[in-house]
Amino acid sequence: MSEAPIGPVDATRVPRYAGPATFARLPRLDEVSRADVAILGMPFDSGVSYRPGARFGPGHIRAASKLLRPYNPAQDSFPFGTQQVADAGDIGINPFDLQEAIATIEQAVTATRADGAKVLTLGGDHTIALPVLRSVARDHGPVAVLHLDAHLDTWDTYFGAPYTHGTPFRRASEEGLIDLERSMHVGIRGPLYSKQDLEDDRVLGFQVVRSDDYQVDGLASVLGRIRSRLADGPVYVSLDIDVLDPAHAPGTGTPEAGGLTSRELLHTLRGLAGLDVVGADVVEVAPAYDWAEITGIAAAHAAYEMLSVLAARR
Numbered sequence: 001m002s003e004a005p006i007g008p009v010d011a012t013r014v015p016r017y018a019g020p021a022t023f024a025r026l027p028r029l030d031e032v033s034r035a036d037v038a039i040l041g042m043p044f045d046s047g048v049s050y051r052p053g054a055r056f057g058p059g060h061i062r063a064a065s066k067l068l069r070p071y072n073p074a075q076d077s078f079p080f081g082t083q084q085v086a087d088a089g090d091i092g093i094n095p096f097d098l099q100e101a102i103a104t105i106e107q108a109v110t111a112t113r114a115d116g117a118k119v120l121t122l123g124g125d126h127t128i129a130l131p132v133l134r135s136v137a138r139d140h141g142p143v144a145v146l147h148l149d150a151h152l153d154t155w156d157t158y159f160g161a162p163y164t165h166g167t168p169f170r171r172a173s174e175e176g177l178i179d180l181e182r183s184m185h186v187g188i189r190g191p192l193y194s195k196q197d198l199e200d201d202r203v204l205g206f207q208v209v210r211s212d213d214y215q216v217d218g219l220a221s222v223l224g225r226i227r228s229r230l231a232d233g234p235v236y237v238s239l240d241i242d243v244l245d246p247a248h249a250p251g252t253g254t255p256e257a258g259g260l261t262s263r264e265l266l267h268t269l270r271g272l273a274g275l276d277v278v279g280a281d282v283v284e285v286a287p288a289y290d291w292a293e294i295t296g297i298a299a300a301h302a303a304y305e306m307l308s309v310l311a312a313r314r
């Protein structure tokens, strides 16, 4: 990079509750000559099976990101200082036509990535992971997916519909977008439709770290499993905020008891430093069910740790 990155608005000069509504008060993408990482909002929730409202997720995460500071001691990193991060705004997605929505998302992600920027997507419901993976896999080939979620999201159809927030990783597997020898779900828990759900998922090739494993085996063991599974190759990180316990993320559409704490999630994300992360999303933040920005803050900090992981690769 020739010039120093443009960072957030200086909080010692402009109070945090003033200033731009961009993520972390960073510059907009059109205010920088190029970006290493673009934050891209996807206000879309036409794929949900239960509570709606994730279409308002991007704005909520941005609002909760105002207090983030430039230095991340946990990773000894300046995520906005050693790489140019910029906010690419929201894309306009058709809420009434799922096929068109998916095409629009893929197109927007591809256009944003065209200059070499990595994309961190703010959802939106989990349906969006499919078109994002289509774009990423076109350049990288099949990528390992680290899928943090209470749910498998490898179900086949809902009411006969193939494109929903419960099915993106089944479609992506069928389309050859995922390196199924290196992919895993983390945080899985809760009631399923049948025993077959787990078997179908295993046949696809995913490994599973259950939410309970954090307690039974411990963080170090879980992180060891994740790192050895994902090593050596491109990794896409898909974070469904419902991986967190409803106490840590009430603002989401399909909450399940017995989830991770935000501390466990942030520690897990920090453990990815050094891996070749080529893209990421934070999805399923539904602000109408949030209180006191609990979910928004968790999502913003998770995004911050992901940006720090990307900075660590530079």
Ligand SMILES: N=C(N)NCCCC(=O)O
Pocket: 049, 050, 126, 151, 153, 165, 166, 240, 242, 253, 254, 284
């Ligand atoms: N991707 C999320 N958050 N949820 C999928 C759950 C689908 C269901 O209602 O069974």
Ligand SMILES: [Zn+2]
Pocket: 149, 150, 151, 240, 242, 243, 254, 284
């Ligand atoms: Zn989920």
Ligand SMILES: [Zn+2]
Pocket: 126, 149, 151, 153, 165, 240, 284
């Ligand atoms: Zn999900």
